[in-house]
Amino acid sequence: MERIRRLAYGWRLWKGYMRIGFLKMTQYPADTSIWLVSMLIREASGFIGILAIAGVTGGIGSWNVYEICILFSMCAVIEAIGQTFFDSVWELINMIRWGRLDVYLTRPAPVLLQVLGEYMFFQAILATVVYVGIFLWAAWQIGLSFGGYEVLLLLEYLVCGTIINSGIYLIFNCLNFWLIQGGDMAVLVQTCREFVKYPLNVFPAAIQGFFTYILPLGFVAYYPAMALLGKTDLPVAGLMPLAAGVVTLLAALIWRVGLRSYDSTGT
Amino acid sequence: MQIEVSHLVKEYKRKKNPENMLAAVGQMFRPKYEILRAVNDINFGIEKGEAVGYVGPNGCGKSTTIKMLSGVLTPTSGKVLVGGLEPTKNRQKINKKTGIVFGNRSVLWWDVPIIESYKVLQKLYEIPEKRFQENLEEFADIIGIRQLLGVPERQLSLGQKMRCNIAAAFLHDPEIVYLDEPTIGLDSESKLRIREFIRQMNEERHTTFIVTSHDFQDIESLCKRIILINHGEVVVDDGIQKIQKNYQSKKQIRFEMDQNPWLETEKFTMDGVTILDKTPYSLVLECEIQKVDAMAVVDQVSRACQILDISIQGQDIESIIREIVTEKG
Numbered sequence: 355m356e357r358i359r360r361l362a363y364g365w366r367l368w369k370g371y372m373r374i375g376f377l378k379m380t381q382y383p384a385d386t387s388i389w390l391v392s393m394l395i396r397e398a399s400g401f402i403g404i405l406a407i408a409g410v411t412g413g414i415g416s417w418n419v420y421e422i423c424i425l426f427s428m429c430a431v432i433e434a435i436g437q438t439f440f441d442s443v444w445e446l447i448n449m450i451r452w453g454r455l456d457v458y459l460t461r462p463a464p465v466l467l468q469v470l471g472e473y474m475f476f477q478a479i480l481a482t483v484v485y486v487g488i489f490l491w492a493a494w495q496i497g498l499s500f501g502g503y504e505v506l507l508l509l510e511y512l513v514c515g516t517i518i519n520s521g522i523y524l525i526f527n528c529l530n531f532w533l534i535q536g537g538d539m540a541v542l543v544q545t546c547r548e549f550v551k552y553p554l555n556v557f558p559a560a561i562q563g564f565f566t567y568i569l570p571l572g573f574v575a576y577y578p579a580m581a582l583l584g585k586t587d588l589p590v591a592g593l594m595p596l597a598a599g600v601v602t603l604l605a606a607l608i609w610r611v612g613l614r615s616y617d618s619t620g621t
Numbered sequence: 622m623q624i625e626v627s628h629l630v631k632e633y634k635r636k637k638n639p640e641n642m643l644a645a646v647g648q649m650f651r652p653k654y655e656i657l658r659a660v661n662d663i664n665f666g667i668e669k670g671e672a673v674g675y676v677g678p679n680g681c682g683k684s685t686t687i688k689m690l691s692g693v694l695t696p697t698s699g700k701v702l703v704g705g706l707e708p709t710k711n712r713q714k715i716n717k718k719t720g721i722v723f724g725n726r727s728v729l730w731w732d733v734p735i736i737e738s739y740k741v742l743q744k745l746y747e748i749p750e751k752r753f754q755e756n757l758e759e760f761a762d763i764i765g766i767r768q769l770l771g772v773p774e775r776q777l778s779l780g781q782k783m784r785c786n787i788a789a790a791f792l793h794d795p796e797i798v799y800l801d802e803p804t805i806g807l808d809s810e811s812k813l814r815i816r817e818f819i820r821q822m823n824e825e826r827h828t829t830f831i832v833t834s835h836d837f838q839d840i841e842s843l844c845k846r847i848i849l850i851n852h853g854e855v856v857v858d859d860g861i862q863k864i865q866k867n868y869q870s871k872k873q874i875r876f877e878m879d880q881n882p883w884l885e886t887e888k889f890t891m892d893g894v895t896i897l898d899k900t901p902y903s904l905v906l907e908c909e910i911q912k913v914d915a916m917a918v919v920d921q922v923s924r925a926c927q928i929l930d931i932s933i934q935g936q937d938i939e940s941i942i943r944e945i946v947t948e949k950g
Contacts, residue, residue, distance in 0.1 A: 363747065370741040378732045381773065457728050459693045462717040463745050614695075 364467055375474025389477050394484065401426060401488075404552070415556040421583055422553070423492035427485040429551045429575035432515040434485060437478035440520040442470050447530045447537040455616060466609060504582060507591060511578035514598040519574050521601035524609065531612035543569065550576055570597040622702075623797065623829055624667040624690065629699035631660040631685050659685040661853035662699070669796070670827035674840035674847045674861075678946060682853040683833045687799050690831070691721060703797065717746060720790035724802030727786055729774050735785050736770040739792060746793035753792065760788040764818040780811030787815055791822060797829045798822075804839055816842050837939035847938075851946055861938060868941045872915050873897070876904045876922055877930040894918055 379386055404426065408419045417425070449455050449469065458468040498504075526540035533539070550571045554562045565572040573594050581590035637653040639645040660682040667673055677683055688694040689701055692708030692715060701708055703715050729738035743753050761767040764784045774782060783803070790798055800819070804812045820843060822828045832843055840847065840861075847864060849857040857864060881901050883889060889896050893912030898905040908918055915933055922928060 367741075367744050370744040374730050374733055374737060374741060377734075377737060378730075381732050453726070456688070456693050457723070457726070459712065460691045460716055460719070460721045461745055462713040464713075 364464070367463055367467060368471060371471030372474060374471075375476050378474075379476045386477050390480055393477075393481050397430060397481070397484075400551075415553050416585070417553045418496075420492040420495045421579075423488055424498075424583065425553060425575055425579040426551055427489040427492070428511065428515075428579050430485045431482055431489070432512075432519050432574050434478045434482040435512070435516050436520045436523070437475050438482070439474060440470055440516075440523070441475050441478075442473045443520065443524045443527045444537075444540070445469075445473055446527045450530050450616065465613060498582070507578065507582060510591060510594055511575075511582075514594040515574045515578065517598040518570055518601050521598070521605040522569065522571065524605045525601075528605075528608045528612045531615055547571055550574060570601065573597040622666040623669045623671075623704060624665075624831075625700070625702040626666070626686075626690075627664050627700045629660055629663040629686070629689065629701060630658065630697045631682075631689060631694060632697045633657040633659055659853055660689070660696075663850065663853070663855055665848055665855065665858055667829060667831070669829055670823070671846060672823050672830040672832070672844045674844035675831050675833045675850070676835075676837075676840060676847060676942060677850040677856075681851050683850065684801065686850070687801060687831065687833065691719065691799060692716065717793070718796045720793065720795035720798040722787050722790045722798065722800045722803050724783070724800075724805040727774065727782055729782075729785060729789060731774050734771050734773050735766070735777075738774070738785075739770075739789060742789055742792055748793050752794070756792050756794070760791065760818075763821060764788050764814055780807045783807060784811065784815065787818065791828075794826070795828060797831070800830060800832045800834070802834055802836075803832065804834065804836055812836075812838070819843055837937070837942070841938055847942075849942060849945065851949065856949055857945060865935065865938060865941060868945060869910065869936050870944065871907050871909055871936055873934045873936075874906045874908065874915060874918060875932045875934075876906075876928055878902060878904065878922075879927045879929065882925040891918060891921060 404422060405419060408414055408422050413419060414422060446469065455465065458465045461468065522543060523540060526543045527537065529539050530537060546569065549557065549561060550565055554565060554572055554576045562572070577586070577588065577590045578594065580586040634654045635657050636648070637655050639648050663686060675683055675686070685694065689696050690703060690708060692712035695709045704718065706715055708715050729735065730741070739757070761770070764787060766784050766788055769777060769781055769785060774785070777785065787803065803819070804815055807815070816839065819830065823830055830843065832839060834840055844861065846860050847857065848855060879902070881899060881904055883896060883904060884899060884901055887896070889906060891913055893909040895907050896904065897907050904922070906918060908915060919931065
């Protein structure tokens with residue numbers, strides 16, 4: 355009973371934070387439109403590059419142009435969802451440095467919930483719409499049919515992919531609890547993430563293994579895309595929650611240890 | 622006892638400063654630490670409804686103590702009980718009944734109207750809608766924020782921001798409120814309003830206050846009791862009036878007279894009395910009350926000339942505290 359009450363409390367609070375995020379977006383209409391245009395140009399440049407290569411060679415590995423579009427957009431959707439709701443993990447460094455965590459620690463709500471709720475970035479939802487459009491267009495081009503299995507798989511990918519992606523960001527941003535420049539490590543991870551926008555099987559086995567077992571970012575888009583396109587016999591539907599579970603446990607553990615070692619700056 | 626602190630100790634580990642470049646490189650791999658004792662065996666108790674000034678020089682351990690009371694920091698040893706509970710183990714439970722004001726930091730959301738921030742706080746502290754509206758209505762006039770509720774925080778002045786933050790700390794009817802430098806950098810009008818509001822909360826709602834401030838007008842107008850700490854230890858813990866009585870060492874007497882017999886001399890004719898200022902028609906003396914009685918001084922002056930006006934002033938609490946700190950430091 356108490357657990358349900360806490361959950362309901364967390365949800366009400368989360369809605370409150372979403373309201374703030376939404377109001378922020380509407381407070382600065384000029385910023386919002388500039389951000390949207392720059393985001394589209396940035397993502398389009400990467401997209402056009404890979405399409406050009408695939409167009410010349412007819413594909414990458416066993417992946418044709420439309421399949422690559424599907425992988426690319428699936429990867430981008432997860433990142434955009436993360437930007438919308440969980441972008442605050444990147445602010446952890448400043449929260450620790452300027453002692454803003456003190457404020458959260460003096461309030462009667464879980465600290466992580468308050469950290470995550472601090473910044474929501476609803477502009478990124480607009481980006482999601484664009485990526486979903488690309489996904490649907492590519493799926494239509496190769497005549498992908500959507501039955502119950504595909505829809506369930508996509509829902510699972512959205513949930514697990516977001517957990518894995520944002521969970522890994524959280525883990526590495528937690529390094530800020532111990533290091534002065536822990537953020538650099540997290541940025542490095544984000545840069546590595548560029549790999550998983552491409553079909554992993556074109557890379558050496560070591561890289562494939564790394565993104566499957568060590569930093570399971572392959573489960574954000576690559577494996578679910580393969581399952582969706584019928585390119586693998588692996589039980590991806592079962593592996594995704596497993597990877598998400600492991601990441602969640604690790605993130606929760608590191609967060610706890612980090613928060614315990616937090617000695618606020620002495621002002 | 623609402624707040625109980627016994628044998629409280631907090632130590633920080635700090636990286637040692639390397640002596641030279643070579644040592645600096647060496648320390649990258651094997652850091653050397655030194656232990657810093659910020660709070661050293663502190664004891665005190667605070668009753669419900671008390672207003673206590675927690676004072677001391679910079680870096681004396683004030684903030685560290687407050688952070689241990691609010692559960693932000695875990696004590697190295699010793700015990701803290703707030704409402705009978707340990708803050709670090711019951712943080713969320715205790716936080717629901719406490720409020721905190723950081724003078725150098727806002728807890729509201731910068732980009733959105735104040736009322737929107739308050740609505741998030743309402744959800745955070747689970748304040749019933751009716752109570753929320755009543756409090757808002759009451760605070761709006763006392764602390765003067767009615768016109769500010771619809772304005773985003775980024776457009777407010779420092780004083781307005783602080784008033785909004787102070788009201789925010791009281792929305793959930795806290796039993797204890799920690800005020801960390803609540804009037805730092807504010808103009809006198811804002812200071813007055815804030816003090817008035819806090820005093821009213823203390824009298825009408827019996828909210829317990831712990832105020833840390835370097836502004837002794839804050840302390841004097843809000844608190845009846847002072848806990849002075851220095852180098853992490855309690856130096857004095859007593860009522861303000863008692864401190865003034867016990868530690869008062871000097872009094873100032875100002876005379877206006879028809880002519881000043883001491884105009885040409887440097888020294889006053891009594892031991893323990895020094896001349897602070899003199900003009901042909903006035904004289905300001907400072908007397909050490911252990912050595913000489915103020916009335917005897919007045920007597921002496923009245924024999925030498927005709928006194929037109931006189932005023933006697935005790936030391937203010939700020940200078941008394943300063944003397945205690947320098948003497949015992």
